[in-house]
Amino acid sequence: MGVLTDPFVQNAFMQRALLAGILVAIATGVVGTLMVLRGMAFLGDALAHGVLPGIAAALLIGIPSFVGALVGAAVMIGGVAAVQRRTRLSSDVAIGLLFVGMLALGVVIVSRSSEFAGSLTEILFGEVLGVSWTSILWQAIVAVVVVCLAWTLRRPFLLMAMDPDQARVAGYPVRLLEAVLLGMIALTVVVSFRVVGTLLVFGMLLAPAGTAALVVRRVGAMMIVSAVIGSVSVYLGLLLSWYYDLAAGATVVLVAVGIFFVALVVQGFLPSRRPHPEHA
Amino acid sequence: MTTPAISAHNLTIGYGGNPVVAGITLTLAPGQWLAVVGTNGSGKSTLLRSIAGLIPTVDGRLEVLDGVPGSGSTGVAYLSQSHEQGFLLPIRAKDVVRMGRWPVRGLLRRLRREDERYVDDAMAAMGVEALADRPLGALSGGQCQRVHLAQAACRRADLLLLDEPTSGLDAASRERYLSLMDFERARGAAIVSATHDVREAARADLVLLVAERVVACGPPAEVLTASALADTFGVIISDATGPVVIDPHHEHGHQHGPGLPRVRGHAPGHDHEHGHDHDHGHHH
Numbered sequence: 001m002g003v004l005t006d007p008f009v010q011n012a013f014m015q016r017a018l019l020a021g022i023l024v025a026i027a028t029g030v031v032g033t034l035m036v037l038r039g040m041a042f043l044g045d046a047l048a049h050g051v052l053p054g055i056a057a058a059l060l061i062g063i064p065s066f067v068g069a070l071v072g073a074a075v076m077i078g079g080v081a082a083v084q085r086r087t088r089l090s091s092d093v094a095i096g097l098l099f100v101g102m103l104a105l106g107v108v109i110v111s112r113s114s115e116f117a118g119s120l121t122e123i124l125f126g127e128v129l130g131v132s133w134t135s136i137l138w139q140a141i142v143a144v145v146v147v148c149l150a151w152t153l154r155r156p157f158l159l160m161a162m163d164p165d166q167a168r169v170a171g172y173p174v175r176l177l178e179a180v181l182l183g184m185i186a187l188t189v190v191v192s193f194r195v196v197g198t199l200l201v202f203g204m205l206l207a208p209a210g211t212a213a214l215v216v217r218r219v220g221a222m223m224i225v226s227a228v229i230g231s232v233s234v235y236l237g238l239l240l241s242w243y244y245d246l247a248a249g250a251t252v253v254l255v256a257v258g259i260f261f262v263a264l265v266v267q268g269f270l271p272s273r274r275p276h277p278e279h280a
Numbered sequence: 281m282t283t284p285a286i287s288a289h290n291l292t293i294g295y296g297g298n299p300v301v302a303g304i305t306l307t308l309a310p311g312q313w314l315a316v317v318g319t320n321g322s323g324k325s326t327l328l329r330s331i332a333g334l335i336p337t338v339d340g341r342l343e344v345l346d347g348v349p350g351s352g353s354t355g356v357a358y359l360s361q362s363h364e365q366g367f368l369l370p371i372r373a374k375d376v377v378r379m380g381r382w383p384v385r386g387l388l389r390r391l392r393r394e395d396e397r398y399v400d401d402a403m404a405a406m407g408v409e410a411l412a413d414r415p416l417g418a419l420s421g422g423q424c425q426r427v428h429l430a431q432a433a434c435r436r437a438d439l440l441l442l443d444e445p446t447s448g449l450d451a452a453s454r455e456r457y458l459s460l461m462d463f464e465r466a467r468g469a470a471i472v473s474a475t476h477d478v479r480e481a482a483r484a485d486l487v488l489l490v491a492e493r494v495v496a497c498g499p500p501a502e503v504l505t506a507s508a509l510a511d512t513f514g515v516i517i518s519d520a521t522g523p524v525v526i527d528p529h530h531e532h533g534h535q536h537g538p539g540l541p542r543v544r545g546h547a548p549g550h551d552h553e554h555g556h557d558h559d560h561g562h563h564h
Contacts, residue, residue: 037369155382161369162379169332169350169358169441170383217370217415 007242013129017238020131023139024195025230027188030150032209033223037161046099048189048202050076052106055123066190073186126197126249135194142191146184196249203253211260214267283346285310285439285470291340293330299338300326301490313471315484322490324474328441332358357437361444363428373427374412380431402434405460421448442473
């Protein structure tokens with residue numbers, strides 16, 4: 001059994017990485033579930049990339065990177081909202097352009113200064129093995145905030161996922177709640193990028209929640225299963241990266257995505273739960 | 281005199297300030313059922329959405345449950361036209377119905393025994409008790425529609441706004457729906473349903489025929505005339521069970537016998553038309 005635990009028992013940085021990863025898995029499991037239910041996957045992706053120029057600019061002018069990330073996320077949300085207000089057609093083209101635009105801007109900002117060349121890799125793909133206690137504290141705070149908000153607002157969030165119009169008629173302030181949900185995604189992305197990087201955090205938002213959606217019938221269970229799958233991915237990913245000298249953040253995301261596709265294939269072989277549709 | 285559930289005077293409805301239907305004047309009392317009849321794009325969904333407070337009115341006066349539309353939140357149950365999601369929610373049929381009780385209980389308060397009873401009653405009324413534990417994604421279109429109707433019914437709302445409530449329902453389910461409407465009216469609820477089913481409209485207290493304008497408004501016996509229906513739908517064909525409407529906006533290959541459509545008069549309020557399942561022009 002030592003093989004499975006030694007890397008964590010013997011190395012403080014591996015313990016910090018595991019703890020940070022699990023906190024991130026909890027936040028992304030909850031937020032990712034809401035995102036998947038609400039059909040906001042692409043927006044979450046754009047958001048995850050939008051934080052890059054913010055972080056880069058923060059490094060350049062010497063302010064905390066999470067402040068820059070929050071600003072970047074806010075700009076991205078504002079941009080997407082403006083796009084959606086202006087067109088009644090599909091907004092995926094405009095969101096997609098915002099998304100690559102922000103990514104390019106981030107790389108351009110970083111390239112302005114040669115000393116940041118190494119930082120770019122860390123921002124894009126994470127530095128889970130070098131995560132600090134300060135980061136872990138923020139991750140814990142965001143995990144608690146996100147879980148509490150999801151618990152408190154579960155009814156309107158679920159109604160909005162079913163039918164936003166119905167939520168509005170039922171008296172819920174849908175616009176405000178949508179902003180809260182975006183804020184939850186933004187916060188989660190901002191504290192998670194240190195673990196898996198801005199490019200890969202989207203995988204942690206989507207893969208565990210997607211896997212959970214395949215196997216459970218209730219939304220609450222989907223969040224819990226999603227957080228568990230995310231945590232297992234973190235553990236297995238760290239372990240694999242330890243023994244095979246792989247990039248830790250990317251391995252974690254790869255495991256999470258791998259679990260999704262395994263679940264998808266296994267489900268394809270199981271007898272379908274779907275009964276024969278009756279005439280009605 | 282009780283306050284009307286809906287009071288509209290010279291009302292113009294539309295999207296983004298562009299009028300779709302103008303000059304709607306009507307009063308709906310509690311316990312009354314208004315059927316809004318028209319083709320797709322005629323403005324019937326627009327009217328429902330205006331009453332629900334989802335879109336602003338363009339001109340004129342509209343009062344809903346003695347307030348502006350959208351203010352009487354828990355008193356209004358709204359069933360929208362489609363229940364499609366990009367992603368199939370992992371949720372059981374019974375939980376979908378339970379959602380109908382949430383507005384009454386706010387954010388966090390648990391549903392009480394009373395709520396569960398309304399949920400069970402509504403599910404029994406729509407004949408979906410046996411589907412309670414099925415995931416929503418495993419239901420057929422008609423079953424899903426019945427579950428959503430049960431959700432609207434368990435609210436015990438003062439006003440029910442139902443957009444195409446009978447779409448996808450078979451004959452037996454349609455009967456259940458009509459019984460449910462009788463029950464809701466008897467307990468004092470006002471109902472507005474948008475439909476292109478003339479036989480459903482014949483059961484209502486008031487009928488509003490729309491075709492991007494008000495064609496006629498009044499009791500079904502006065503309004504559902506052959507010429508008014510021809511004005512509303514363009515084409516009407518009849519068979520042994522009464523008029524069957526072809527919606528000119530999507531007539532895909534559903535033939536009711538050979539030859540040209542025959543326009544025929546209609547005697548509303550009779551029950552002879554409920555024996556068979558005619559899906560008026562679009563049967564998938």
